[in-house]
Amino acid sequence: MAVVSKRPIVIGLEVHIQLNTDTKLFCSCSTDYIGHTPNSNTCPICLAVPGTLPLLNDCAVELGSRMGLGLHGEIQRYSNFHRKNYFYPDLAKAYQITQYGLTISDGGYLDIESEGKPRRVRIHHLHLEEDAGKLVHPTADGRLTGAAYSLVDYNRGGVPLSEIVSEPDMSSPAEARDYVIRLRQLARYLDVSDGEMESGSLRVDANISLTNPDGSLGTRVEIKNMNSLKSLERALEYEISRQNKVLDSGGRIIQETRLWDDAEEVTRSMRNKETASDYRYYPEMDLAPIVITDDQIEAFKRSMPELPWEKRERFEKSFGLAYEEIAILTERKELARYYEDTVEAGAPPARAANWVRMEVLRALNELGQDITDCKVKPSALAELVKKVESKEISSTIGKEVLDVLARENITLEDAIKRTGASVGRITSESLDALIDKILGGNPDVVDTIKSGQDKKGGKLKFLQGLIMKESKGQADPREASETLAKKLEGLC
Numbered sequence: 001m002a003v004v005s006k007r008p009i010v011i012g013l014e015v016h017i018q019l020n021t022d023t024k025l026f027c028s029c030s031t032d033y034i035g036h037t038p039n040s041n042t043c044p045i046c047l048a049v050p051g052t053l054p055l056l057n058d059c060a061v062e063l064g065s066r067m068g069l070g071l072h073g074e075i076q077r078y079s080n081f082h083r084k085n086y087f088y089p090d091l092a093k094a095y096q097i098t099q100y101g102l103t104i105s106d107g108g109y110l111d112i113e114s115e116g117k118p119r120r121v122r123i124h125h126l127h128l129e130e131d132a133g134k135l136v137h138p139t140a141d142g143r144l145t146g147a148a149y150s151l152v153d154y155n156r157g158g159v160p161l162s163e164i165v166s167e168p169d170m171s172s173p174a175e176a177r178d179y180v181i182r183l184r185q186l187a188r189y190l191d192v193s194d195g196e197m198e199s200g201s202l203r204v205d206a207n208i209s210l211t212n213p214d215g216s217l218g219t220r221v222e223i224k225n226m227n228s229l230k231s232l233e234r235a236l237e238y239e240i241s242r243q244n245k246v247l248d249s250g251g252r253i254i255q256e257t258r259l260w261d262d263a264e265e266v267t268r269s270m271r272n273k274e275t276a277s278d279y280r281y282y283p284e285m286d287l288a289p290i291v292i293t294d295d296q297i298e299a300f301k302r303s304m305p306e307l308p309w310e311k312r313e314r315f316e317k318s319f320g321l322a323y324e325e326i327a328i329l330t331e332r333k334e335l336a337r338y339y340e341d342t343v344e345a346g347a348p349p350a351r352a353a354n355w356v357r358m359e360v361l362r363a364l365n366e367l368g369q370d371i372t373d374c375k376v377k378p379s380a381l382a383e384l385v386k387k388v389e390s391k392e393i394s395s396t397i398g399k400e401v402l403d404v405l406a407r408e409n410i411t412l413e414d415a416i417k418r419t420g421a422s423v424g425r426i427t428s429e430s431l432d433a434l435i436d437k438i439l440g441g442n443p444d445v446v447d448t449i450k451s452g453q454d455k456k457g458g459k460l461k462f463l464q465g466l467i468m469k470e471s472k473g474q475a476d477p478r479e480a481s482e483t484l485a486k487k488l489e490g491l492c
């Protein structure tokens with residue numbers, strides 16, 4: 001639902017992406033901290049014991065640079081770290097090591113598509129920084145307020161993040177959502193981050209203002225604590241409506257940071273917005289500047305995989321698919337790879353696209369599985385699609401076969417047998433010969449039927465069963481019954 005605002009909406013996002021490194025940004029503690037005993041994943045460096053020195057993780061520099069390149073940014077030959085001072089218990093040092101001014105990547109853009117319209121969101125910059133620890137407020141109902149005390153866990157403290165700051169180029173909550181979706185897709189394509197919002201690998205802070213009647217930018221409010229795409233949209237919608245109401249009643253918007261309360265579906269004032277001078281930034285003298293050579297930048301560029309928009313373009317040219325189909329198939333590179341493998345295995349591109357999009361994703365969804373867990377091999381899917389195409393099996397049976405394949409590690413042939421489908425049907429001539437053979441081999445049964453003693457039809461069923469058995473299920477049941485009946489009449 002599009003949100004209604006009398007005043008044009010201006011949104012800029014700051015997205016923190018946890019970089020896929022093995023160790024933290026300035027020490028050798030693991031970045032795999034989720035589920036560990038609180039404060040067990042720490043060392044004197046990330047606990048800020050006096051006298052310890054940080055040592056920069058090169059891998060984070062490479063991942064940050066890759067993301068910068070993916071965003072069409074200018075990788076900086078020289079950048080450095082600063083100390084951002086603020087006193088809060090989640091920060092062991094009482095300052096955060098971050099980049100300020102000279103950042104690893106400058107400028108760039110990300111093209112998105114929102115509600116059918118293309119839009120270019122400019123990127124201000126991308127910088128590296130360390131994550132803070134985590135405060136736990138133990139309230140019975142999980143709400144933000146009312147805890148009697150707070151606990152601090154430094155396991156996350158020092159984990160490398162890249163913060164991507166956009167220009168205020170988005171004009172609706174839907175655009176903000178679509179920007180985050182595209183950014184996350186890029187990070188995943190580049191193997192820079194898993195981009196999971198729920199686990200906190202991707203966090204979004206939004207800056208939103210409503211334009212003044214004279215066209216100037218209104219007062220900006222920052223919103224934090226949105227841990228899903230849905231909360232991002234809801235929080236922005238709420239804030240648009242709140243700010244419109246304040247202005248309609250003659251009030252003023254205060255520059256502040258507000259927290260989204262997911263349970264109550266409201267934003268609440270957290271603090272007045274700090275300005276840069278509140279943080280007393282100053283250069284981190286314990287760390288050498290980051291120097292990236294032209295050769296390194298060239299190497300980063302060479303190591304870039306095919307990017308989402310490049311893949312979309314290639315899919316359109318090579319397979320002639322519709323935009324919506326391509327969007328789904330290329331959403332994740334693992335799914336795109338699966339589709340391409342299916343086509344390479346011989347499935348017609350358009351049919352394969354349909355099967356992957358409609359049936360494979362449906363089956364995975366029903367099983368609660370990811371494409372990376374998919375038991376249906378692309379080669380098996382290609383064979384199945386071809387069999388349905390050539391009408392060897394019906395599409396209904398084909399879907400059943402796919403469901404069997406998705407559940408069990410069995411071959412396509414076994415899955416087809418399991419569904420009782422008559423595949424590779426024997427020809428009418430072979431069926432004819434087979435029935436003759438069966439009738440010839442069972443003269444007593446034939447006599448019983450011919451003399452009218454098979455009142456309940458049991459003997460006839462016995463013969464029909466024999467035909468299916470002898471043909472290994474490859475006889476068409478209806479054709480078999482009809483031929484059998486004719487032959488029995490002819491024998492009468």
Ligand SMILES: [Zn+2]
Pocket residue numbers: 024027028029041042043044045046047158
């Ligand atoms: Zn550590």
